[in-house]
Amino acid sequence: MTSLGPVLRVVAVSVVLGAVTSWAQGFLPDAWAPLANSPSGWAAMTTLVVMSSRPTLPWGAVLGAGGFVCLVLGYTLGSELRGLAYDPTLWCVIGLVTGPVIGAAAAGTASTRSVPVALGSGVLAGVLVADGIYGLTVVADTTSPVYWTTVLVVGILAVLATPLRLRSLPPTAIMAATFLATTAALTAGSAWLNDRG
Numbered sequence: 001m002t003s004l005g006p007v008l009r010v011v012a013v014s015v016v017l018g019a020v021t022s023w024a025q026g027f028l029p030d031a032w033a034p035l036a037n038s039p040s041g042w043a044a045m046t047t048l049v050v051m052s053s054r055p056t057l058p059w060g061a062v063l064g065a066g067g068f069v070c071l072v073l074g075y076t077l078g079s080e081l082r083g084l085a086y087d088p089t090l091w092c093v094i095g096l097v098t099g100p101v102i103g104a105a106a107a108g109t110a111s112t113r114s115v116p117v118a119l120g121s122g123v124l125a126g127v128l129v130a131d132g133i134y135g136l137t138v139v140a141d142t143t144s145p146v147y148w149t150t151v152l153v154v155g156i157l158a159v160l161a162t163p164l165r166l167r168s169l170p171p172t173a174i175m176a177a178t179f180l181a182t183t184a185a186l187t188a189g190s191a192w193l194n195d196r197g
Contacts, residue, residue: 006053007063014067017045018074022082031146039186040131040151042071043102047124050106057107057116064103068095102127114166118175121162126182128155133183134190 024036035041046067050060072091079086101123108120132152136145159179163172 006055006059007066010049010053010063010067011070013049014046014070015074015077017049018071018076019078019081020074021045021071022075022078022084022086026082031144034135034143034147038131038135038147038151040128042068043098043124043127043131045071046099046102047106047109050103051110054110055103055107057104057111060103060105060107061100062103064101064106065096065099068099068102071095114168114171115174118162118166118171119178121158121165122175122178123182125155125158125162126179127186128152128158129179130183130186130190133187138190138194 021036021041025033028036046064049067050063053059053063055063069092072088072095075091076086076088105120105123108116108118109124111117111120128151132148132150132155135143135148136152140148159176162175166172166175
């Protein structure tokens with residue numbers, strides 16, 4: 001990546017998507033409402049936006065941080081336009097911490113080299129599975145299980161399908177270890193945030 005074009009595209013698309021998620025909360029059916037306001041939904045959007053630029057791992061990290069923060073700022077803008085107050089501070093900080101990981105994982109998944117693919121796929125699948133677990137346990141009483149079950153299944157399918165792409169045991173083991181570590185870390189992090197809330 002040698003031009004400013006991909007950076008500007010990630011910024012613009014992320015701001016628009018963030019604003020759309022604010023409006024989407026008002027019209028998505030209950031089964032899919034968490035898509036507009038969940039870590040897995042925002043991670044998926046960041047992943048797709050970053051992957052579209054096919055960056056190197058370092059640029060993926062930069063674009064991931066910028067994309068996630070711009071999603072939050074877009075969400076804030078969309079909320080303000082709807083007459084709703086929203087403080088983006090916490091999620092901007094979370095975006096600056098997790099965005100580089102998501103962005104680098106997206107770049108790794110799009111790579112042609114086995115180790116980056118293994119690491120990136122493990123991280124992204126772990127995000128989905130951890131969020132699915134969170135949804136089906138912590139907020140199960142207030143949200144539909146459809147979205148959470150879907151992201152959980154998609155994450156598990158990604159774990160099962162990635163070895164077909166890796167085609168050897170060492171990178172598959174790396175992917176599995178990364179997936180388990182990501183799932184465990186995010187599950188613990190969600191529990192910590194809930195305790196503070």
